[in-house]
Amino acid sequence: MILPKLVLCAAFVTPALAQCTYSFLQNITASYLAAQTSGQPAAFSSATYTENFRAVSIASGVISRPLKIDHNRSLHDTTQCATYTEVVVANGANHYVIGTQIRLTGTAITQVDSIVTTRGDWLFNATGTLYYASREDWFTIPEAERDTRAVIQAGGDAYLDLFNNPRVVVPWGTPCARLEGGAYTGRGLPSDSCNVGVPSGVALVNRRYVIDETVGSVDVFLAFGGPNGRPDSHEFRLEKGKLRFVHTLTDMA
Template sequence: MLNSALLLCAATLVRFTPAFAACDYATLQQATSNFISSQATGAYATVAASAAYTENFKTAAIGSGILSKPLKIDHSRSLHDTTQCATFTELIVTDRSHPYVIGTQIHYNADGTQATKIDSIVTDAGDWLFNATGTLYWASREDWFVIPVEQRNTRAVIQAAADAYLDLFNNKSVVVPWGTPCARLEGGSYTGKGAATDSCNVGVPSGVQLVNRRYVIDETVGSVDVFLNFGGATGIPDSHEFRVENGKLRFVHTMTVM
């Protein structure tokens, strides 16, 4: 009798326990598609009805921020992090009336259907090496293809490659997994020449701390975006995005707010 009651109770729990969808890749791809469409129209409420919002690392009113402005987007590319249920999107706008290069990290609830936190780095005229036309020219020529499953690096390897590069700014003894070729896009300035010997090891400042790092990692394209403070805890807002192939750096993109 007791066993029958337990079985009935268990069956009832199974029947009425709600099912939660996983934060899967396709869901996050749809989320970034919705975000890009919303930015193009300025209809921010469709992606951010109740999300916390920062712009250049300062709490902002989303209704008067960049998300509320319709932008003609010339180029976009996104990372999808199913482990953290988060995304990163790079947007390039060359509109002469007001060009932008924008990086946005978005964190979602457990099933990826609702944004809970949106952080945007917005660069424009006066920011470090800003040149949206140049950024578009070089970024649109790069191939951030989907890496075959058997050749993918782990999250740990991808993050370690990014951290080594970022740690180099404050510690010249750090060993960075430089790839060859490798190209760095910094503002509108590009180190790649289209040669097999292209290198990203072309020098970085010394004695600079890059802290408060927040990562979005996508193993399918071997990439990680890192939001950080450049120059210590109160340093300027910065985004460094990395493409890693076979454990080595292949592409580096930066945005720095001055």
């Protein structure tokens, strides 16, 4: 994992990398995973760092703890120059499922925001999350078949808007599986649905998006229940305009 870190450091001084390319962002997520594995986040020390929407010293945050990562998957948003990475730690004394959005200005990492869930958080079960998430196929969608950014974001927003407006039309796909904490709606059947009910009268606000058209996905950080609501991540994959997978993380502390 040394090479990505070296590439990242070079990115701050190499004019050729001024354009935010997919490969450049892949180096960013590789460096983030290396930092989390080693517990040495020096490459991110100049960024503003938050955990569960609270400012935290990067030297004392979860990112500074060496963790054995059992599963990870990332989104790379070249339009906003941002990334999202899902991390599952299901072995050892402490289990975590972490979602991290990283944002850049030019080639400089300026913001690192993590939603860190562990025992006691909503439906938390890292072993279950690992089992189901590692079996899903978030394959790269052929370019001619990709949905636009607008379609991908609209699909995620429709699902989120449903919590506060039952009349919203959601582009449900079949099959579709929802992973909420460690709870999973998928049974491996063609009829699997994500339309299995959500709470009503709940505002999901302050949304921050990372969109990756290559995998038809958007991750949304939001406040669940209003401006002072719980830190939450909802990640969606769409295929041909229809929801295929939904992953959620909610901090309950």
